[in-house]
Amino acid sequence: MTAIQKCLVVAAAGLSMLGVGCGGSSSGSKSVITTTGQNVAAIAVNAGPDGSYVNGAFVSVTVCAPSSSTCQTVPDILVDTGSSGLRILSSALTVSLPQQNGSSGPVAECLPFVSGFTWGAVQTADVQIGSENASGVPIQVIGETTFPVPNGCRSNGQSLDTLQALGANGLLGVGEFAADCGPACAATGGGNPGLYYQCPSAGCVVAAEAVADQVVNPVALFATDNNGVIVELPTVNGSAGTLSGSLVFGIGTQSNNALGNATVYTVDDFGNFTTTYKGQNYPGSFIDSGSNGYFFLDSATTGIPNCTNATGFYCPTSTQNLTATNQGTNGASGTVNFSVGNAETLFLNLNDSVFGDLGGPGQDFDWGLPFFYGRNVFVAIEGKSTPGGTGPYWAY
């Protein structure tokens, strides 16, 4: 069923359509995409810098040596609401940035992602996205070779430190947390998860890193419009070649970023809410623009076959139209209609990089980029005040 058909069904049911969007969901804010304003950066969903990405939302980010006009605009940075902090491949970076130093030596970080890790030096930059500016932002320069990857970092699995592995020139983590690690990495002793290292000539060792020195969501350091973002992408009926949308900074700080009738879904300490599917609650669910499909449960639970060749995706014999309910820790809830097609069939069209019906197995519900198509999604940063309450939360 297309989004238009869904609207007709809702209208036929006699429900009021006033203020209700028809962007592929039975609830949520009206999906109008803001394209003008100093707080707006263009998003392109396309195949990315190595031409192979599926459902990747990319922006350009300008980094400058602090307090200088020595700057570089790096294109094709993936917008990731599932992480926090700016990470750029050293191979994509030509501007020289100052290294952050700790008491024992230069600071580097090993950041675990689900599929692997990024490793690299922590450096400082002034960051500009759209017309918004943040000064003195700690960022991670990944894949640079000054400091060899420690063994303890390799234990996370696969290195994502190359263009080939990452499929992007970097990641712009605009998630609900400000610092990437938070107080845990500032602690000494066994409670420290060991993400930050200091690298004297003898080699890199895990070290405590103050929260203020950690790699941080740059939005939280903007002079204005710093309480969150909106990811705005148009509706997709099935598949498309590319999409254009916007990354809007601030929530309720300008005339173009009001919450409107979006529903606020607050989250737990881990940044998760509950998705209910077929009567079962899945409390570790989340919204993540950096995941490239709807990833949920497993084949045994859903009854949807896994693909044989496109590992990690579902391959139903016909497109499955499904419904789930999201519930915030604040009790707000709303249904989500979504469709899962056959990934191997979808991928046959090599000209398409936008797949609204892409799904696969996962842990609980990971509402990836297809969730954003036709739905403006607000991400409020922890501790920041907004008209919808203090972050963290999602709203849509």
Added chain:
Amino acid sequence: MKRTVSICCGATFGATGRFAVCLCGLVFCGLPLNLFAVLGGSEASVQTDQAHMQASLKSSNTGPYRVHEMQTASGIVVREYAAGGTVFGVAWEGPWRPDMQQLLGSYFEAYQQALEAQSGVRHGRTPVHIALPGLVVNMGGHMRSFRGNAYIPDMLPQGVAEKEIR
């Protein structure tokens, strides 16, 4: 080589590294790596894991298997499933990832190779779903929230469903 050296803070090799660890105050361990092989290893290796992670340990019997649940100071919960004296499955959840090399033991290499083989033609960031003949690994989540499991299909006790390993 890897099996004979010590690791400290999951960070570096050798005596110099260990000395530096003591200075930095983050005392993790200096245990030989070959003791960490838990998945597919003996049930006794659960204690080694507990020591490595400086975790609390709680064990319980559930039908045909025993569950050893550990919680680290950093908030990671690891559950190790054992039957017949062998650990046949592990599951984890928490704000960070456990040391996969430690948990998967001798299966880590296969896991890593499968991950790299998967980053194939059409790309993107997806959860981990690896199903080899002798090893299944699932992992998902996001920064500050990771969850997953790994098990050896042939070692699952009769009547135990895969999704019990969580």
